[in-house]
Amino acid sequence: xxxxxxxxxxxxxxxxxxxxxxxxxxxxxxxxxxxxxxxxxxxxxxxxxxxxxxxxxxxxxxxxxxxxxxxxxxxxxxxxxxxxxxxxxxxxxxxxxxxxxxxxxxxxxxxxxxxxxxxxxxxxxxxxxxxxxxxxxxxxxxxxxxxxxxxxxxxxxxxxxxxxxxxxxxxxxxxxxxxxxxxxxxxxxxxxxxxxxxxxxxxxxxxxxxxxxxxxxxxxxxxxxxxxxxxxxxxxxxxxxxxxxxxxxxxxxxxxxxxxxxxxxxxxxxxxxxxxxxxxxxxxxxxxxxxxxxxxxxxxxxxxxxxxxxxxxxxxxxxxxxxxxxxxxxxxxxxxxxxxxxxxxxxxxxxxxxxxxxxxxxxxxxxxxxxxxxxxxxxxxxxxxxxxxxxxxxxxxxxxxxxxxxxxxxxxxxxxxxxxxxxxxxxxxxxxxxxxxxxx
Numbered sequence: 001x002x003x004x005x006x007x008x009x010x011x012x013x014x015x016x017x018x019x020x021x022x023x024x025x026x027x028x029x030x031x032x033x034x035x036x037x038x039x040x041x042x043x044x045x046x047x048x049x050x051x052x053x054x055x056x057x058x059x060x061x062x063x064x065x066x067x068x069x070x071x072x073x074x075x076x077x078x079x080x081x082x083x084x085x086x087x088x089x090x091x092x093x094x095x096x097x098x099x100x101x102x103x104x105x106x107x108x109x110x111x112x113x114x115x116x117x118x119x120x121x122x123x124x125x126x127x128x129x130x131x132x133x134x135x136x137x138x139x140x141x142x143x144x145x146x147x148x149x150x151x152x153x154x155x156x157x158x159x160x161x162x163x164x165x166x167x168x169x170x171x172x173x174x175x176x177x178x179x180x181x182x183x184x185x186x187x188x189x190x191x192x193x194x195x196x197x198x199x200x201x202x203x204x205x206x207x208x209x210x211x212x213x214x215x216x217x218x219x220x221x222x223x224x225x226x227x228x229x230x231x232x233x234x235x236x237x238x239x240x241x242x243x244x245x246x247x248x249x250x251x252x253x254x255x256x257x258x259x260x261x262x263x264x265x266x267x268x269x270x271x272x273x274x275x276x277x278x279x280x281x282x283x284x285x286x287x288x289x290x291x292x293x294x295x296x297x298x299x300x301x302x303x304x305x306x307x308x309x310x311x312x313x314x315x316x317x318x319x320x321x322x323x324x325x326x327x328x329x330x331x332x333x334x335x336x337x338x339x340x341x342x343x344x345x346x347x348x349x350x351x352x353x354x355x356x357x358x359x360x361x362x363x364x365x366x367x368x369x370x371x372x373x374x375x376x377x378x379x380x381x382x383x384x385x386x387x388x389x390x391x392x393x394x395x396x397x398x399x400x401x402x403x404x405x406x407x408x409x410x411x412x413x414x415x416x417x418x419x420x421x422x423x424x425x426x427x428x429x430x431x432x433x434x435x436x437x438x439x440x
Contacts, residue, residue, distance in 0.1 A: 003430055004036040004090070008083060009098035010075055012044045013059065016297040017214050018327055019098075019122070024055065025183055029426035031056045038090070040083060042075045060086065076103035080112075087113045094118060094151075094433055101125055102138060104145040116436045118152040124163040144168050151436040154178050154429060176432035180327050181422035187301050187334030189413055195306035199299075200280020206239045207399060210307035212300060213328050215246030220313035220342065222255060225289065226388030227313075229259050231395050232288055238399065239284045243303050245294040256289050267293035304335040308405060309398050312341040316385040333416035338408035339380035340394040376404075379412040 007027055011019050027037045043061035062082050065074045087095065087109065095117040097106040110117040125139050147153060147168050154176045155161040161175040193203040201208070209231075213219055221242065228240045242252070256263045264287035266278060278295040295303065304310060310332035332339050374394040375382045381397050383390035398405050 002034045002036065003030075003094065003433060004092045005030075005094045005096050005433075006038050006040055006083065006087065006090075006092045007096045008040040008079065010072055010100070011041050011098070013039075013041055014044065021327065022122075022180055023098075025181060025422040026426060026429065027057045028055060029181075029422040030430070032423070033426055033430070035426075035430065036092075038086075038092070040079070040086070042071070073102060076100055076105050079105050080108055083109045084112045087115055091115075094436055096120065097146075099123070099125070100142070100146070101129075102135075102142060104142050106146045107149050110149070116151040118154060118433060118436065119146060119150045120154045120156070121160050121164065122156050124160050124167075126167065127163065140167075150174065152176060152432050154432055156180055173435070176428070178425060178428045178432065180330065181425040182327065182330035182334045182416060182420045184334050184416060184421055187304070187331045187416075189336035189409075190301070190305045192305060192308075195302050198279070198302050199306055200282075201306060202284065206237050206284050207235065207309075208239050208241060208307045209309045209311060209395060210241045210243065210303060211311045211313070211328075212243040212303060212331070214244055215252060218315060218317070220315045220385070221252050223313040223315065223342075223386060223388050223391050224311055225252065225256050225259060225261070227392035227395060228256075228289060229261060230388065230392035231399070232261070234396065235399050239287070240289045241281075241303065241307065242289065242291045243295055243300065244292075253291050256291075262286070262288040264290045265293070266291065300331070301335055304332060304337055307337055308402075309395060310335075310337045310339050311391075311395075312339060313391055314342045314344045314385060316342075316344055330416060330420045333379065333412040333420060336409040336413035338398055338405050338412060340374075340391065340398065341380060341382060342385040342391070343375070343382050344385050379408050379415055 007023065009019070009023055011023055013020050013024065023039060023041075027039055030037050037057040039057055039059045041059065041061060042064040044064070044066075060082075062075060062078055064078070065071055067074075083095065083105075092115060095106065095109060095113075095115055097117060097119050099119055099121045100106065106117050106119060109115075125143065126136065129136065129139065131139070147164055147170055150170075152174055153161070153164060153170060155164065156177075156179055158177040161172075161177045164170050165172060165175060196203050196208075209228075211221060211224055215221065224240070224242075228238075231238050253263060253265055264282055266281065278292050278299060281290060281292070284290075292303075310328075312326055312329050312332070314326070326341075329339055329341060374390065374397050376397060381394040383394040398408075
């Protein structure tokens with residue numbers, strides 16, 4: 001049965017980061033499967049040409065105040081009027097809301113319209129926010145209302161579902177852990193030498209190790225930089241390429257320089273540098289670690305394909321509490337590149353070691369001896385979190401064995417095709433709505 005849904009989020013669709021990728025890719029897959037999707041987001045004061053008219057789903061922009069501290073709160077409360085009016089006119093089957101922090105808007109709109117609603121949770125705010133006690137009390141009250149009354153809750157990890165169940169008593173039949181996907185048409189293997197030529201890199205003579213993402217404190221790039229210093233002492237021709245930008249950017253480049261690494265910044269590591277060119281990269285003889293800053297969306301798969309090894313050095317702490325649904329690992333897998341990552345909840349052993357291509361337990365072997373030794377799986381290597389020595393050891397396992405890298409890359413792509421498509425995420429999401437639809 002085709003579903004007509006409103007998909008409501010606080011997100012800027014003109015900027016390609018994790019949240020917007022999830023929104024756009026899920027909406028595209030739902031439409032491809034015959035469902036009708038209307039995406040509702042705030043109107044940011046930016047050029048929308050990159051997202052308007054490029055998709056098969058409708059996008060409605062809600063006018064928003066461009067005042068930093070009021071922007072999100074205004075949007076939450078403006079939605080009560082906007083979504084109510086739109087829902088009464090278009091009568092969607094379900095309202096699908098991105099998780100919201102300081103409001104009970106999803107609950108109120110559902111009451112006003114009589115339309116059931118679902119929530120998608122990418123994290124668990126009480127475990128992640130560091131705010132005053134009164135603000136945390138408000139967050140918990142709002143979540144108790146909108147989680148407690150939701151007809152269905154989709155979570156991107158099982159850990160998040162467990163926390164919602166434990167803290168708010170939401171019954172398991174309304175909780176649906178569905179992990180993120182990857183666009184397998186965009187993230188696919190390409191000739192490694194061709195990818196390097198596009199980036200201005202020498203085809204041979206260096207071994208490239210990469211990371212891509214947004215710079216958050218919980219990205220773990222510090223661990224990678226400390227490991228890089230150790231790796232370069234043994235493999236001088238190794239080169240590390242860090243693709244991304246964000247609030248943690250200058251801290252990371254400063255750290256790399258403090259470690260004595262030869263650093264090159266292609267452009268500033270902040271959010272205001274997208275107009276600057278990303279390629280060609282400079283001669284690797286002049287750097288050991290290259291920070292590219294923000295790159296064009298279409299270049300991300302090219303960077304990944306240029307690498308010999310991809311990395312996801314997630315730290316513990318926040319990631320252990322909420323688990324992980326790593327989009328970057330799925331993108332690495334889609335491109336057929338082996339991965340070194342850390343053993344945190346929802347990532348690590350389950351993705352690289354713990355499941356075979358058929359979803360069943362895979363064989364694994366350990367490399368080295370002693371505490372923190374790498375676990376070598378079918379698609380990559382897993383090490384303990386927050387341990388630069390272990391991460392360096394994991395990188396060395398793959399640096400020493402090009403045949404192993406090639407086999408792991410092949411396994412990774414095959415696994416992505418079977419388990420990681422957005423089409424599968426869309427099917428599971430509609431299935432989660434099934435019980436809700438029967439109530440209508």
